[in-house]
Amino acid sequence: MLIFFYKSKTNMKRKMMRKTNLWSMLLCLLTTTVVAQNSGSTVVHTFHKKTIVTDPSKGENSYKTWGVFPKASAAVRRMTLQLTLGSPDEMPTAHWDYCDVISIRRKGGVHGEDKRIEIARMLTPYGSIFGKGWQWMWEVDVTDFQHLLRDSVEIEYLHTGYEPNTVGWALTMDVAVQFGPSIAPLLGMQPLWNGKFKYGDSTAPFAAAVMPVRYTAPAQTSFSRVRIQHTGHGADKPRNCSEFCSRWRQILHDGKLADKRDMWKECSDNALYPQGGTWIYDRAYWCPGDLQRPDVIDMPAKSGAHQVDLQMEPYTATGNVQAYEHIGSYLFYYGQPTHQHDVLLEDIVAPSNKQAFTRYNPAINNASIIVRNVGSQPLKSLTIVYGTVGVAQKTYQWKGLLPFNQTVMIALPGAVDMLAKDNQFTVMLSQPNGKADAWPADNSLTTTYKAPITLPNVFVLKYKTNNRPADNYIALHNAAGEKQFEKRPTSTVANTEYNDTISLAAGYHRLQLTDTSGNGLQFWAQPQQGDGFLRLYDTTGRLLYVFESDCGAGEALSFYASPQYKPDTVNIQAAFSMFPRRTKDNIQLDIELSTAAKVAVKITVDGILHQLHEYRSMRNGKFTYSLLSLPQGRFVVDVYVNDVRKFTGRVNRD
Template structure:
């Protein structure tokens, strides 16, 4: 059968984060190349960037590589606090072939750091991006650079960075031939005297005689705040991609941030941005292009026409053409992620989960996939069977929602998935057809529950729904039915079964957001019949919070939960701290200067369970402070206060 190819666009929008603890591949030969291991990185304010280079030893050129995933972990340094600002960091291949080898200068990853001012000392977060497209270069000795940009102070704040390349050996789905950089830079946007189109010129490449297709891999983020539109960071503009003078893709360079799995953060983390969010490892846009061996082809990237009165915006774009031979197999699928159930950082908003598992599948073969069999279930329980039907094009990803409940025992469990018979045929490479994820069982509660909702000043933005595992609504407060600054205590009687609670905010800034003082502060909790807290939800949640649970036995014991709140955090005089706990504790509240940690308030409360306390800072000069809360001597809460700013 003659191999046919059409243009395919795969926008990798999944924040697929795989940790070593919670993820297990079934590939027979996996190598971890760790180039940066809890390396402390800080800014260089004199330069605006600080480069950290290290070497890694990858498989030799003669060894087959099936896939390479770059796992990135950020944490707080032992001797410092986490850094404050959302800076753009670059992960780059600098040299290949050893210290006397070839210089490359290829960006393979771009990390947008979070607002870390409120993170505790033990905070970490994991991200991941597939970098198999660079497998031609990730061979033998390779120098990898982590370039931390920014200008904030570097004496008392920073990050720890771990870069772990997970290399799965095995026959590649597509054998790479060459890699070519076609765009790389900060392209000024909005300057009528020097338009971006003058820089983003069409680029030509010649197809190799053995090439079946070429993959265009693009990473783009917008930065800067000009007039009149706050471009490029806070303006939505479209981008067009042309191949051989034909438009193959047009989309807005824009990303919603209210569903960021890393929340809350200290700054404006909920604001939508130019294709990125604070605390975000960029996922590339992938365009698979048909080529004619030996022929010349053209790629062109264009931005929407835009002119600024004070141009200062930049579109940071890196783009590569990777040429590949034809796929090794006709029928070949791979499972690349389990979204729910999971313990991965990327999927915190979807978990814990007790129904409707979700997986990510990629077509690794030459033929479109119209069907596949899927076996799945929790280890120790009977497996379920599901036949998926659809149209998954070669190299494409799809998220598959699997029917039914997720069985579990109390505590930690393992969920297993296996893909079988793509298009009713034998899969030609079965090593990546299985995956397992560790997960914690959703908690079990008694049948009487209270939904405690204190609305803020903008209740029209909020709604909640409580559903069973079949999607039937048990209780809801629909959008438009809530009143401002009102306490709702809705008691529900639930039969044995599995449920999920979902609270949404249409504005994407939760029940509280420091930059929206007119919104005020609200609160949502789930309580048992005696008023003890079963689940406390962070008010600064962005677009939504969800909670899956089960009614049945054994009932989870009421734990020693605590709830903290501080509002407003931008003030000219007073701020109010509220505290709630299921059991009494000794509580110490301190307000300290930032920087410097000078204690300006030190207040002790003996054996309290609940309280609301207002502190007057009007006598203090303009500046920033931290409110810290210690429960029985252990720091449990920290939030920044902006005074008179």
């Protein structure tokens, strides 16, 4: 068993001063000196718009690059992996939801030891409807590996899958580094369970492959941490395990339950939507288009012998066993947290322009933040100062109970102020438990955010139900949270169009469409639920705004209602309805524009044009296109308005 021990200069000084009464004061002075020399932040660049494709002959394709990380002597507070996938310039975007692994391969130069330590896991989106210029960024904390991410490090992105290598992704990957005192001193680490383990195979039981691990914690250990990436794959009988079956997993430490959870994830509320495949289907602890957050489980542990065990819900498949559990896990030993009273502001969820928080924004009230307690004492109170730059700041006194290394999302009361189209919002934390924060450098953040669009204060809401109107609810609230309008499921019937004229006082409002079944008003793989839409018009019938029908759990629109609204005569608003998206013969495409324009409809597969339909001038139209001359498979329908792509939809010809 290989165990890494982190012998920093700080730990060596601790040992030398262990028997003196002055050791803690001297250590504090030393830490302060080190931090002062390494304050601030930096970004380490690795891949930049690297085109990645699959290797169908092997099912995986390895991409490696070297990054220059901070020196070993630098005091690192946090490291965050930032991963961006985009559409390549030279080929269409990849289609499938594959499981990709980001690993540390070597450090210290080309002759360094091949480590292959998984630090992150990416589940790629269904990208067939993403066109040129599209990209999306995800983030995940990788601080537990910061002792390895030093000096020259070789990083590997392992892209899996079997689709043709004529489609791909543009990969960009950076690591954001915050310097400062460690949250807790790392004393060592070791691998736990790493690999793809059969699940439900009576001839190769999971429990026999994933055995308990005994370990010896070094001196000064305060707690052990299990960091685990875990996804389920394959689909067998009788439960479609592991991709589409819910099952529990538990972690035992020294025979006692440390963690138990259901290995299941809701996907219909994914921030990245719509996608070109079955993105709304819940899965075995992952969703397409998601940089998976690892499970981090802290367990009290003193120096000496211990045991950690991973157990899964018993399951036996019938027939051909396809299920497997893909696990990457490591055990870390940490000393006592560095400070007693220490919080950090993890992120501002709303208001924010971050892609990860699209479903929360633009926000008109109740700004939301994520706070992490990194002090050894449970966090019970906190002072939060917040507000839009240029407006008087607000103060909120939070109270609760937050253990070490846990997070909480806090809603900050009041309206979100808007001064211009582009705004800045600041948050500052202070006085954790009424004490001075030990490291205030990570207590504040500033986000940029766009103000909501402007609409007339009197408009028409047009809602066409699909075949399951009982799933859908529409509600409109003002910035004070007061309900202004609602459309309840009990007041609607299937496949019916409703028109409501709404008159509002000037101010900010939020219109929310909720789908309780998580399949939106239309979903290509479920043509039986029909085709619905939600659109806004002015009182003259001019199109103002269109909700996405393929929205999973729903969609929201924040806007400013203005009696002085002036119509936008420059930008064309466009609405499209294509149904069915799974067919043997024909599809119908409905097009509605706010102004007459040139329109082109292109039907392609992997960038190859199969049909082109052009219209010199159109404002409204209903068109039926035959697919009988096309082979079976997946097609993409693009609609261009005045040479600008306004709509992309997937069609499956069965």
